[in-house]
Amino acid sequence: MPETVTPEAVETTVRDALVQFGPEPDDIKRDATFEELDVDSLDLAELSQIIEDEYGVKLKGEDVGKIKTVGDAVDLVVQRAG
Amino acid sequence: MSQKTRPEGATALVTGASKGIGAAVAIALAEDGWNVGVNYRSDKEGAERTVKAIEDAGGKAIAVEGDVSDANGVPDALISKLEDELGPVLALVNNAGITADGLAIQLEDEDWDKVIDTNLTAAFRMTRRAMRPMIKARYGRVINIASVVGPRANAGQSNYAAAKAGLVGFTKTVATEVARRGVTVNAVAPGFIATSMTEDLPDAALDVVPAKRAGTPEEVAAAVRFLASDAAGYVTGSTLYVDGGMSA
Numbered sequence: 001m002p003e004t005v006t007p008e009a010v011e012t013t014v015r016d017a018l019v020q021f022g023p024e025p026d027d028i029k030r031d032a033t034f035e036e037l038d039v040d041s042l043d044l045a046e047l048s049q050i051i052e053d054e055y056g057v058k059l060k061g062e063d064v065g066k067i068k069t070v071g072d073a074v075d076l077v078v079q080r081a082g
Numbered sequence: 083m084s085q086k087t088r089p090e091g092a093t094a095l096v097t098g099a100s101k102g103i104g105a106a107v108a109i110a111l112a113e114d115g116w117n118v119g120v121n122y123r124s125d126k127e128g129a130e131r132t133v134k135a136i137e138d139a140g141g142k143a144i145a146v147e148g149d150v151s152d153a154n155g156v157p158d159a160l161i162s163k164l165e166d167e168l169g170p171v172l173a174l175v176n177n178a179g180i181t182a183d184g185l186a187i188q189l190e191d192e193d194w195d196k197v198i199d200t201n202l203t204a205a206f207r208m209t210r211r212a213m214r215p216m217i218k219a220r221y222g223r224v225i226n227i228a229s230v231v232g233p234r235a236n237a238g239q240s241n242y243a244a245a246k247a248g249l250v251g252f253t254k255t256v257a258t259e260v261a262r263r264g265v266t267v268n269a270v271a272p273g274f275i276a277t278s279m280t281e282d283l284p285d286a287a288l289d290v291v292p293a294k295r296a297g298t299p300e301e302v303a304a305a306v307r308f309l310a311s312d313a314a315g316y317v318t319g320s321t322l323y324v325d326g327g328m329s330a
Binding site: 042045046049 | 259260
């Protein structure tokens with residue numbers, strides 16, 4: 001069953017996933033771009049999987065192409081789940 | 083970031099494993115400690131023979147039915163079933179393959195499509211689905227059974243050659259996409275192997291084989307077993323020929 005989709009919960013999920021991929025926790029802010037964080041398409045593909053498993057929200061390749069910042073990712077998940 | 087040792091309960095899915103190379107691969111992987119999903123399309127008896135051979139030798143396997151050329155949820159159904167019954171699918175051997183021979187000038191669309199669908203497109207769909215548990219586990223092995231045909235010509239098999247050559251290109255690119263997650267993707271290219279797929283070939287076909295004999299399914303399986311092993315963790319994007327010197 002998907003977890004409750006609050007912006008705070010989603011942000012925590014995204015943050016925890018990103019830390020696994022290498023960025024420093026302190027650098028992971030809402031307005032940080034994935035490029036600045038050195039997070040690439042493979043990392044984002046894996047993030048999509050984590051989000052799908054956790055919240056049942058499916059992010060397709062074209063969605064991932066449009067999200068540029070941590071905030072974009074969180075907002076998209078909350079919007080899709082709502 | 084990558085896992086070097088095969089995790090506990092790791093399962094290998096071998097497509098088209100009711101006979102021939104697929105069956106030999108399933109048996110060899112089980113000998114190496116993998117739990118094995120023995121996929122078949124219609125030859126249930128053959129698949130169950132493979133499962134029995136594995137169990138008699140002390141291994142764990144189940145037969146899983148599914149036509150890999152069917153686009154409707156087959157990869158997810160196969161992999162989910164194996165995850166539930168055996169363990170995470172961390173090795174995938176895309177072996178299922180068919181031929182529908184004819185000169186290109188006479189080949190029907192249907193014969194082109196079905197060979198491409200089963201031999202190439204199915205490998206893509208299966209791999210796409212199997213990548214998920216592998217990336218999560220930071221460990222995975224995808225082995226695509228290609229052929230000497232593809233890189234090399236074989237008149238009457240333009241569809242097969244296209245699919246198998248495509249499989250090699252697919253192997254290389256996907257290998258580079260996932261390498262840093264500890265997932266390797268390689269191809270094995272058998273030459274003339276003594277199976278039902280080659281039983282009607284004339285003896286003269288072996289003239290071009292320096293070893294002057296057909297290979298056995300076990301010899302192909304040995305190559306797959308190596309590529310699936312922990313020892314092959316730094317081998318990726320490559321094609322291992324098992325062809326008695328034909329391509330040399």
